Structure formats: structure tokens, C-alpha cells
Amino acid sequence: MNEKLLEIKNLTIRYHNQKTAVEDVSFNVPQQSIVAIVGESGSGKSTLIRSIIGLMTSGGTIESGEIWFQEKNLVTYSNQEMHEIRGNKISMIFQDGGSYLDSKKKIGYQFVETIRSHLKISKIAAREKAIEMLKQLCLCDAERVMNAYPFMLSGGMCQRVAIAMGMTMNPQLLLADEPTSALDVTIQAQVVRQMAELRNDYGTTILLVTHNMGVAAYLADYVVVMKAGQLVEWGACDQIIDHPQDPYTRQLLSAVPELKVGCVG
Amino acid sequence: MDKQVKTILKLESVSKQYRLEKNQNLIAVNEVSLNLYQGERLAIVGESGCGKSTLGKLVTCIEKVSDGKIYFKGKDISKLQRGQLRELRQELQIIFQDPFNVFSPRMKIGAFLNEPFINYKKMNKNTAREESKRMLEAVELDQSYLDKFPHQLSGGELQRVVIARAMALNPSLIVCDEVTSALDVSIQKQIIELLTKIHQETGMTNLFISHDLALVQSFCDRVVVMYLGNIVEVMKSDELGHTAHHPYTQELLNSVFSVHGDRKKEINVLFGEPPSPMNRSGGCPFVKRCVMACEKCLLKMPELKKCKDNHLIACHRLEKCEIK
Numbered sequence: 048m049n050e051k052l053l054e055i056k057n058l059t060i061r062y063h064n065q066k067t068a069v070e071d072v073s074f075n076v077p078q079q080s081i082v083a084i085v086g087e088s089g090s091g092k093s094t095l096i097r098s099i100i101g102l103m104t105s106g107g108t109i110e111s112g113e114i115w116f117q118e119k120n121l122v123t124y125s126n127q128e129m130h131e132i133r134g135n136k137i138s139m140i141f142q143d144g145g146s147y148l149d150s151k152k153k154i155g156y157q158f159v160e161t162i163r164s165h166l167k168i169s170k171i172a173a174r175e176k177a178i179e180m181l182k183q184l185c186l187c188d189a190e191r192v193m194n195a196y197p198f199m200l201s202g203g204m205c206q207r208v209a210i211a212m213g214m215t216m217n218p219q220l221l222l223a224d225e226p227t228s229a230l231d232v233t234i235q236a237q238v239v240r241q242m243a244e245l246r247n248d249y250g251t252t253i254l255l256v257t258h259n260m261g262v263a264a265y266l267a268d269y270v271v272v273m274k275a276g277q278l279v280e281w282g283a284c285d286q287i288i289d290h291p292q293d294p295y296t297r298q299l300l301s302a303v304p305e306l307k308v309g310c311v312g
Numbered sequence: 313m314d315k316q317v318k319t320i321l322k323l324e325s326v327s328k329q330y331r332l333e334k335n336q337n338l339i340a341v342n343e344v345s346l347n348l349y350q351g352e353r354l355a356i357v358g359e360s361g362c363g364k365s366t367l368g369k370l371v372t373c374i375e376k377v378s379d380g381k382i383y384f385k386g387k388d389i390s391k392l393q394r395g396q397l398r399e400l401r402q403e404l405q406i407i408f409q410d411p412f413n414v415f416s417p418r419m420k421i422g423a424f425l426n427e428p429f430i431n432y433k434k435m436n437k438n439t440a441r442e443e444s445k446r447m448l449e450a451v452e453l454d455q456s457y458l459d460k461f462p463h464q465l466s467g468g469e470l471q472r473v474v475i476a477r478a479m480a481l482n483p484s485l486i487v488c489d490e491v492t493s494a495l496d497v498s499i500q501k502q503i504i505e506l507l508t509k510i511h512q513e514t515g516m517t518n519l520f521i522s523h524d525l526a527l528v529q530s531f532c533d534r535v536v537v538m539y540l541g542n543i544v545e546v547m548k549s550d551e552l553g554h555t556a557h558h559p560y561t562q563e564l565l566n567s568v569f570s571v572h573g574d575r576k577k578e579i580n581v582l583f584g585e586p587p588s589p590m591n592r593s594g595g596c597p598f599v600k601r602c603v604m605a606c607e608k609c610l611l612k613m614p615e616l617k618k619c620k621d622n623h624l625i626a627c628h629r630l631e632k633c634e635i636k
Contacts, residue, residue: 087497232359232564232567233563233581235567236567236569237582239579240579240581258496259569260497260571261568261569261570262569264570264571264573265569265573265575284575289572299498300571301501302500302501303526303571304527304531305530305570305571305572306526306552306553
């Protein structure tokens with residue numbers, strides 16, 4: 048087994064005055080693997096992934112536990128130190144690519160700004176880098192995308208711009224919070240393929256949160272199943288999907304309608 | 313399906329256009345003709361913006377058709393006025409995607425369920441309450457829910473209440489517009505089981521709008537695939553996996569990630585996005601994304617033709633091919 052890139056140890060997260068959102072969760076993410084966290088809404092999967100990068104919604108605090116990334120405990124990091132990690136070593140994409148972008152500024156402006164917050168390069172160089180990134184992510188008319196406002200692009204395009212932005216600094220770890228849930232099936236297929244290519248071409252490790260079991264089964268090497276803040280089971284994808292041990296996992300899998308496909312064409 | 317079965321709903325080249333500024337027209341539904349038989353569960357699938365929800369709204373007379381006619385039980389309902397519409401709505405109900413938006417936050421579930429009876433003056437309040445209890449039982453909720461407020465219920469429970477109310481007046485046709493897409497998979501399964509049970513008990517006709525092909529296959533009898541306001545293929549749902557021939561349907565099928573499917577399979581991505589419904593060219597709507605497109609596809613719009621029993625297809629390339 049590959050080296051661990053990220054290790055989560057006994058993590059407990061609580062929102063104030065409420066019950067725990069994540070309780071005593073431990074698992075690890077090997078280098079260059081894709082790990083999917085699955086579960087129903089309210090199972091704490093989004094809270095968990097956001098806590099890694101220190102972006103919990105208001106009121107969430109890590110009560111106990113450790114998040115080890117490249118042999119450093121991120122829980123002990125100050126805001127300043129986290130700021131250096133974010134975008135450089137760990138980046139994140141969200142469910143709705145469109146709302147992640149500022150609707151009043153052109154894509155190009157935002158992209159250049161993002162790059163220049165990490166690298167001390169000129170605007171022109173940053174713009175070139177941005178176009179190069181967009182082209183690599185199969186947005187062939189990159190120039191048009193750069194000059195467009197987010198509302199001029201479709202949901203799938205926005206999501207790919209967000210992925211391009213996240214990938215600019217070539218992070219070791221990409222956190223993806225429901226990246227395909229707001230998209231149509233055909234666009235979902237495009238984004239899923241994109242993420243598979245990221246891992247193959249750049250060796251990026253991806254931690255993915257999804258409620259789509261099909262996407263998790265296709266993409267992931269390891270699957271983590273969560274329920275009501277607790278880790279139900281985790282392990283290699285084949286094992287979890289084909290031989291689930293926990294009744295909850297079995298229940299979750301049996302709820303997914305399967306497409307009966309004969310010989311197509 | 314038995315040929316003798318009564319047609320409950322008939323759409324005759326129904327179109328819906330929305331007028332935008334600068335004399336631009338957005339064609340949401342383009343000359344759709346369709347028959348819906350008594351007791352059938354018909355699915356409409358397609359990407360967002362393909363006009364499937366608009367079609368649902370046209371059928372329930374929430375939107376007025378721009379062109380064409382809709383016959384419900386042999387009667388043209390496309391030009392009805394308010395009073396007649398009110399009568400019609402006892403027979404025709406619609407359930408929407410997000411149950412959270414359906415409820416008034418200050419209204420108790422009981423009051424919500426009583427409404428159809430009071431509204432149509434079917435009974436007084438006390439008997440309506442008794443009837444509401446019975447309806448809640450039908451959707452597997454107990455009567456304590458009558459005195460709860462919507463915020464106390466989960467999404468799945470709320471959707472059950474919505475289904476209960478839609479069923480209250482025993483409509484003959486129910487339109488389900490993405491009823492499960494706001495819900496978790498396990499809740500989705502429960503709702504589909506409930507709808508299946510209701511269908512078995514009442515034999516109600518169901519127009520089921522969804523984007524989930526696997527779900528549609530497990531629940532419905534026939535599937536209509538729409539693309540950019542046009543019907544591109546109609547077939548039986550159990551044949552969806554192996555007899556779907558339209559290139560768009562095949563792309564849709566390819567895009568589905570199956571849990572127990574082949575994880576090594578290459579994803580054949582359908583490049584590009586659906587074109588804008590505003591500037592429509594004369595040819596096949598799918599031509600720009602189609603791998604099989606030829607010159608004819610650019611020039612002429614294909615008609616929906618029968619290629620075998622219970623299978624209609626709109627594609628130039630497949631017109632001549634014989635499907636055995």
C-alpha cells in the first residue's frame with residue numbers, strides 16, 4: 048500500500064449547542080488514490096471534508112482528534128499557516144461551481160487574482176498560465192471563457208473552471224465536496240472523467256464527498272461510509288461495494304436503482 | 313401494452329414558446345405528440361432544459377399551450393377557462409420536486425390535508441379530518457402528524473404528505489415532476505415503493521418526469537426521451553438498456569454510473585452542452601453533439617417514426633435500419 052498522504056485520527060467536530068456532527072472518525076488517504084466519502088444528507092460528510100481545510104461553517108469546532116497531512120497536524124495550525132496550505136497543497140471544489148465564482152467579475156479577472164495570490168508573477172504571465180490550465184482541462188475556447196461572466200457559462204463549464212482554478216498550483220490533495228450533484232448526467236460524466244484524468248496525469252490525490260454511489264464506485268479506490276456523524280465502515284472500493292459488511296452499507300447500496308443494460312447497439 | 317386500453321391523455325403537436333425581448337422566442341416544447349394510456353406509468357427523461365418540466369406544466373394546465381391540443385379523456389383541455397380548470401384539477405394533480413417549497417410554514421399538516429376537501433366542498437371539517445387520517449395511513453404516517461408543522465418533518469415525510477394530498481380527490485392522472493431528486497437514495501426508494509403501492513391499489517395513471525434513467529427503468533412502463541423540446545425516442549422501459557437506438561439515448565445510458573458496473577469502462581463523454589433553445593436551426597436538434605451526424609441531419613428535422621412495436625425514434629440515420 049502506498050504512503051499515507053492524509054490521516055484522520057479520532058476526529059470529533061461539534062457545532063455549538065448541538066449534537067456532534069462528526070464523532071470519533073478515523074481513516075486515511077493513501078498517496079495518489081481517490082477516496083470517496085458516501086452517506087446521506089446530515090451524515091457529517093461535508094463537515095468532515097471542510098474541517099480538513101479549516102473552512103467549517105460558522106460555529107463548528109474540532110473538539111478532539113488530529114488531521115495529519117504530510118506528517119504535520121493541521122489541527123494545530125494557525126490561520127496564517129493554513130492560508131499557506133490552502134490552494135498550494137490542498138485545494139477544494141464545491142458543489143455549485145457557479146456560486147463559488149463572483150458573479151460580477153469576469154472569469155479571467157478571478158482566475159488571475161487567484162493565481163497572483165499564490166505566486167508573485169505579473170498579470171500577463173498569470174493570464175497565460177490561466178489559459179494554459181483551462182486548455183488542459185478541455186475547455187478549448189479558453190479565451191472566450193476568460194472573457195465571460197459566470198452566468199454566461201453553463202453549470203458544467205463553471206465546475207470545470209473551478210477545477211482548473213483548484214488545480215493551478217498543482218496541489219497534492221484535492222478536496223471535492225459533491226462536485227457533480229448539481230449537474231446533469233452527461234455533464235456529470237464529463238466532470239467524473241476529468242477527475243479520473245487528474246489523478247492519472249498529475250498524480251493528484253482526491254478526497255471526494257458524494258451521495259451518488261455509482262460515481263463513488265466508478266471513481267474511488269477506497270470508500271468511507273458515514274452515518275449520523277459516525278464512520279460505519281471504510282475499505283477498498285471493491286470490498287465495500289461488492290462485499291459490504293455493515294447492514295447500513297448494504298441498505299444504502301440496495302436503495303440505488305440499477306440500470307439493466309443488455310448489449311447496447 | 314394492450315391495444316384496447318383507453319387513452320387517457322392525448323397530446324397533438326403541442327408547442328410552448330416563451331417570448332423574450334428583442335423578438336426572440338424560446339421554444340421550450342416543440343410539436344410534441346404523445347398518447348398516455350389508462351393506468352400507465354410513463355416517464356419523461358432528458359437533461360435540464362429539455363422541456364420535460366414544461367410539458368408537465370402544460371398537461372396540468374399550469375401553463376397554457378402556444379400551439380396544439382391536449383385531450384384529457386377525450387376533451388380538449390388546452391383552452392379551458394378558470395371555472396372549468398378548477399373542475400379539471402380534481403382529476404389532474406401534480407407533485408413537485410422540492411417538498412420544502414410546497415408548504416406554508418404556518419399551516420399544520422392537518423389543515424394542509426383538509427384543504428382539497430374543503431376547497432371542493434366535498435365534506436365538512438370534521439369528516440375531512442377523519443379522511444385526512446385515512447390518507448396519512450395510506451402513505452404510512454400515523455395520525456400524530458396532523459398537528460405537526462412542516463418544519464418538524466423531514467423531506468421524505470413531507471413528500472409523503474404531498475403525495476397524500478395529491479391522492480385525496482382520487483385523480484385519474486398524476487404528474488410527478490422530479491419527485492425524488494431532492495431526496496436521499498434511501499428515502500427515494502421508500503417514496504418509489506409508496507408510489508408503486510398506490511399504483512397497484514388504484515391503477516392511477518402516472519406521468520413521471522425524471523432525469524434518472526435507472527430509476528425510471530425500475531418504476532415506469534414506457535419511457536419518452538426528450539432533447540431540446542423534442543421527443544427523440546419512445547420505448548418500453550424494460551427495453552431501455554438494449555434496444556435504445558437514438559444516439560442521444562445511448563449517450564444518456566453511457567453517462568449513468570452503475571454501482572456494480574464495470575469500473576474499468578471508458579467514459580465516452582458527450583462533448584459540449586445542449587445548444588440554446590432560442591436560436592434553433594432547421595435540422596435535427598441533436599446534430600451538434602451527435603457522432604453519427606450527416607448532411608441531412610443539418611438540413612432537415614427528423615420525424616418521430618415507428619421502427620417497431622412500441623418503439624418510436626426520430627433520427628435520419630436510423631430510418632432505414634431494420635431493428636429485429
